[in-house]
Amino acid sequence: MEVVIAPAQELAVLAAEAIEALLRRRPQAVLGLATGSSPSQVYDELARRHAEGGLSFARARGFMLDEYVGLAADHPERYRNVIAADIAERVDWPADQVQGPDGLASDLSAACAAYERAIADAGGVDLQLLGIGTDGHIAFNEPGSSLASRTRIKTLTTQTRVDNARFFDGDVEQVPTHCLTQGLGTIMEARHLVLLATGRHKAEAVHQLVEGPVSALWPATVMQFHPHATVLVDEAAASRLQLASYYRQTYDSKPAWQGL
Ligand code: GLP
DSSP: OEEEEOOHHHHHHHHHHHHHHHHHHOTTOEEEEOOSSTTHHHHHHHHHHHHHHOOOOTTOEEEESEEESSOOTTOTTSHHHHHHHHTGGGTTOOGGGEEOOOTTOSSHHHHHHHHHHHHHHTTOOSEEEEOOOTTSOBTTBOTTOOTTOOSEEEEOOHHHHHHHGGGTTTOGGGSOSEEEEOOHHHHHTSSEEEEEEOSGGGHHHHHHHHHSOOBTTBGGGGGGGOSSEEEEEOTTTTTTOTTHHHHHHHHHTSOGGGOO
């Protein structure tokens, strides 16, 4: 696992550079998209590179990590709408090439199975962007999730609903109780995982992710088994890392041409 400690804006540039390099190499690449505040500067940087540098998403495919169950089709916090506003509509990405699990399906289990098939039919995800919850969840795989789980319905923890209430006028009652999420096993099949975390409130989750024992209690720890995982953190999110100076030394001595 590679750990990079830098200011948030630099982290966003690094992630955007990795995505741009992938799209220039493979215009039909499959990108895994995360919602939440962590990737928003990455999306800003990608939109800038589209406008100023001609970076194109016209042939790319996008798969979202997760979706709330039951939010109305036009609800601004429905993740499909969030991703459209944050990135897809800011670049040349045809709407039908970006998909998420269908949280409004009448048969949610069938929707999850269909989503797994769609990802497999696209050839799997090349680069998956990730954030991390304060309780160590990735996508919406809450503590206790099977490390081998596939796309399924999950109950959100009270902690996650409280954390996400800021997107719902600060009212936790408006935050849905359930979601559909790619499983940890699904996420682990992506060829490159790029996780962003900023702020002191993420420090314990980041410490567990990178240095803790692999455990369903901290679902992100499953990433320790991934052969190509990159963890991008600011000073505050890195503040509990025991081996921070080693990660800095390793990254500082890396050849600039190598990329993430
Ligand atoms: C949400 C999302 C996750 C996200 C996490 C952290 O609940 N389902 O995909 O990574 O919480 O969010 P943020 O980046 O806003 O802190």
